[in-house]
Amino acid sequence: MSTLSSTKDRRGSAGLLFATPFLVLFVVLFLAPLAYAAYLSLFQTKLVGGTKFVGLDNYARAVADPLLLQGVLRVATFFVVQVPVMLLLALLFALALDSGLMRLARVVRLGIFVPYAVPSVVATLMWGYLYGPDYGPFAQLSRAVDLPVPRFLSEGWMLGSLANVVTWEFVGYNMIILYAALRTIPGDLYEAAAMDGAGAWRIAWSIKLPALRPALLLTLMFSVIGSFQLFNEPKLLQAIAPDVIDSAYTANLYAYSLTFIGQQPNYAAAVSFLLGLVIVIVSYVVLLTANRRRTP
Amino acid sequence: MPGSPQFTRRSFLAATGVAALGTALGGCGSSGxxxxxxxxxxxxxxxxxxxxxxxxxxxxxxxxxxxxxxxxxxxxxxxxxxxxxxxxxxxxxxxxxxxxxxxxxxxxxxxxxxxxxxxxxxxxxxxxxxxxxxxxxxxxxxxxxxxxxxxxxxxxxxxxxxxxGPLGLLYRQDIFDRHGLKPPATWDEFADAARKLHAADPQVFLTNLAGNQAAAWHGLMWQTGAKPYTVSGASDISIKVNDEASKKLAKFWGGLAQEGVIGTEADFTDGWYAALNNGKYATWITAAWGPVFLAGAAKSTAGLWRAAPLPQWNAAKPASGNWxxxxxxxxxxxxxxxxxxxxxxxxxxxxxxxxxxxxxxxxxxxxxxxxxxxxxxGDTPAFFGGQQVNKVFADVGSTVDPTFGWPPFLDQVVTDWTETVGKSLTAKTDAVAALDQWQSRITTFAQGQGFTVR
Structure with missing residues (x-):
């Protein structure tokens, strides 16, 4: 008995030892700033009058803030439209690559993945140039063939243009996750299916898709977080479309503007926490829906 | 803020006797x-x-x-x-x-x-x-x-x-010659020239007033004689970005934008740089640092540009602003x-x-x-055809009103301008109404920051 327990102890302390670097970084770089932000969100600092404790006033204000609501609704729309398109594309590419029927599969795989290796700032600057209404290649092409110039950066198109940039950036990333999951499916399942007379489509539908469910759920969770925290792309396109992307275009951009333009870091902290809460709720709803569908 | 500043300041003002001077020169300054x-x-x-x-x-x-x-x-x-x-x-x-x-x-x-x-x-x-x-x-x-x-x-x-950066006007001599224009002395002449030029050549606009450039707008407000921000004491501020002078300005530029005879694209962007090079805009309303900047940014147009003072609201009383x-x-x-x-x-x-x-x-x-x-x-840069450009701006400098002041929360004011007035220029909507929105946004912000807005 004693030998066993001491081995357990030793194992436990070794585990703790291995986890320590992570835990230290986790506490210093994640929990501590989070706690500090929570602390800040309970105060109010004014240019005239200084700092005072206001309890949950900032949260009360944020809940009723039309600019925050508008930002959250906009990223929610973005999520509902962009994420299905992106994941469907990622799924199609992953299935095509996995089917083994594609020529130059390695080149294609790399080609789809490369945009993810491009920093999102660079990607957005590049797309900002492509979208340009005067000198962008699309505009020049349209003019050359006497078609109306597409207004990628106009109010009506902007969300779609942003969705396109994000899709371009992240299809490859999601594809790799799905593709890796596909590679773990044992080959004998396919053989058995083939023996039973299943074709490629039937195999994809009845074996691959069900096996992909956990991986799909993972990519979906990442997408929830990514969509609701949309920041880099709108922030950068703001420079070339200042009349469309205002300082509260997305919820994250709003928090940023509150801090660095409005000098209201306290209120921004409250806004950030509420945004975090929204993300938790949406993630939970997504999980719940997915799990309910799993149980017949 | 330190406590009881009122007494301290008053006694200090009395002691040094600079009260009158201080109000005259810095009626605009901060509440420090x-x-x-x-x-x-x-x-x-x-x-x-x-x-x-x-x-x-x-x-x-x-x-x-x-x-x-x-x-x-x-x-x-x-x-x-x-x-x-x-x-x-x-x-x-x-x-x-x-x-x-x-x-x-x-x-x-x-x-x-x-x-x-x-x-x-x-x-x-x-x-x-x-x-x-x-x-x-x-x-x-x-x-x-x-x-x-x-x-x-x-x-x-x-x-x-x-x-x-006192404000002046840089213009394309070649485009002006082609259309029989001369540097407008008044804003009325400027508006006429804008209409005439665009009618004659729909590809060309007399100028671009960028919908993201609150600094240029403030320079023009300055010229018009607006006194938008006055801080007094430690916590009182008067905000008047929609006073008569500013309304005159908004009506003028909003009108030209709605007519479509000027550009309103964001400045310092790729498109804007290209436009300066290819003659889309015949003038650039800019500051005294503009000539050197332009010589670097629009190399292909060397020798074609000239400088002139800003057009005036009242030709008998020349004024300018700073950017x-x-x-x-x-x-x-x-x-x-x-x-x-x-x-x-x-x-x-x-x-x-x-x-x-x-x-x-x-x-x-x-x-x-x-x-x-x-x-x-006396410098005569070839980019401006040998014109004494610095002389033009040096003369402008003496017409800049020394009492214009800035708000103690400029970033917010600038952002709010872009989202109201700037946006109205680009969207060709009512710029005067946008001015009221701007006023109300800044007022709300100032109150939220603890100021007494008068």
Whole structure:
């Protein structure tokens, strides 16, 4: 008995030892700033009058803030439209690559993945140039063939243009996750299916898709977080479309503007926490829906 | 904010007798109040001692090659070592400075600050009043309006002017010739020319008023005689961005935008640079730093541009505004106030150093001596067909109103402008109505920050 327990102890302390670097970084770089932000969100600092404790006033204000609501609704729309398109594309590419029927599969795989290796700032600057209404290649092409110039950066198109940039950036990333999951499916399942007379489509539908469910759920969770925290792309396109992307275009951009333009870091902290809460709720709803569908 | 500033300031004003001057020059400044102790001049003996004591100063600036000017200072004061740090230009630099000030550590001794941002830092009591270090003796060296910009409402001297940007008009001589236009003397003539030019050639616009450039708008407000922001006391502010003068401005530009005879695209973007090069715009309403900038940004149009003063609202009473330019300010947390203050003063008032800014960095000067210097105003750049461009802007400089002031929360004001007035220009909607929205947004913000808005 004693030998066993001491081995357990030793194992436990070794585990703790291995986890320590992570835990230290986790506490210093994640929990501590989070706690500090929570602390800040309970105060109010004014240019005239200084700092005072206001309890949950900032949260009360944020809940009723039309600019925050508008930002959250906009990223929610973005999520509902962009994420299905992106994941469907990622799924199609992953299935095509996995089917083994594609020529130059390695080149294609790399080609789809490369945009993810491009920093999102660079990607957005590049797309900002492509979208340009005067000198962008699309505009020049349209003019050359006497078609109306597409207004990628106009109010009506902007969300779609942003969705396109994000899709371009992240299809490859999601594809790799799905593709890796596909590679773990044992080959004998396919053989058995083939023996039973299943074709490629039937195999994809009845074996691959069900096996992909956990991986799909993972990519979906990442997408929830990514969509609701949309920041880099709108922030950068703001420079070339200042009349469309205002300082509260997305919820994250709003928090940023509150801090660095409005000098209201306290209120921004409250806004950030509420945004975090929204993300938790949406993630939970997504999980719940997915799990309910799993149980017949 | 420190307590009971009211009494302190009043007694200090009475004691020094600069009350009238302070109100006249800095009715616009910030609400920062100078403690009585700061006004007592530092003796020359103390200054001499400090300047001979080995000291290190940190100087945040975005000015390229400023080492040359700093070297002049160090030649005169070998005991003082100045470390130049490029902390970014404009807003990013201010964000860093604010962060350092809030953290209570890491702030520089001396910092580059644009004129319009001085009140943003005096409201938080972050700048050192330079009067005790002899700054007032420099007043006459500097162009009147620049001194007005660096003066606080209590007569404080918050910074020393370095470069300026009085507004003028750069225009394409070739396009003007082709369409029989001459530089418009009044805004009415300007509007007529805009309509005529665009009708004659739908590809060309007389000018572009960028919907993202609140600084240019403020320069034009300045010319029109608007007094949008007046801070008085520690917490009172009057906000009038939609007064009669501003409404006249909004009606004028909003009208031209709605007619579609001017451009409203964002400036300093790829499209805008291309437009300057390919003749989409026949003029650029810009500041005195514009000519040098344009010569670098639109190389393909060398020799085609000329400079003229801004069109006027009242030709009998020429006026202009300012866009850009900056100052050197001493950060209040410095542990070496004397050395820092002397450095800020030397850098911009020493004749050799000031001249170097004009000849090496191509800054448009802030000193009276340089804008009268034949070597400076007589320069005839080939880009402008040999015209004495500096002379045009030097003459404009004397017509800039010295009492225009800035709000203590400029970033918010600028963002709100872009989202109301700027947007209305681009969207061709009612710019005067947008002015009211702008007014109401700033008012709400100011109240939220604890100001009493009158």
């Amino acid at each position: 109040t100078a403690p009585a102790a700061a006004v007592a001049p530092v003796s020359q003996a103390d200054i001499d001692k400090a300047m001979a004591t080995p000291t290190e100063l940190t100087f945040w600036t975005w000015v390229p090659d400023i080492d040359q000017e700093v070297a002049l200072f160090q030649r005169k004061y070998p005991a003082i070592k100045v470390t130049v740090v490029n902390a970014g230009r404009g807003t990013p630099a201010y964000t860093k400075l604010r962060t350092a000030l809030q953290a209570g550590t890491g702030a520089p001794d001396v910092s580059q600050i644009e004129f319009q941002y001085i009140p943003t830092f005096t409201i938080t009591d972050s700048l050192l009043d330079l009067r005790p270090y002899g700054a007032e003796a420099l007043r006459d060296k500097f162009i009147d309006w620049t001194w007005g910009q660096v003066s606080g409402q209590g007569g404080e001297v918050w910074a020393i002017p370095q470069d300026t 850009g330019g900056s100052t050197t300010a001493v950060v209040k947390t410095t542990r070496n106030p004397i050395a820092a203050a002397i450095f800020a003063q030397f850098l911009n008032s020493d004749p050799e150093s000031a001249k170097l800014f004009a000849t090496k960095q191509f800054f448009f000067p802030a000193t009276k001596a340089l804008v009268a210097d034949p070597g400076f105003v």
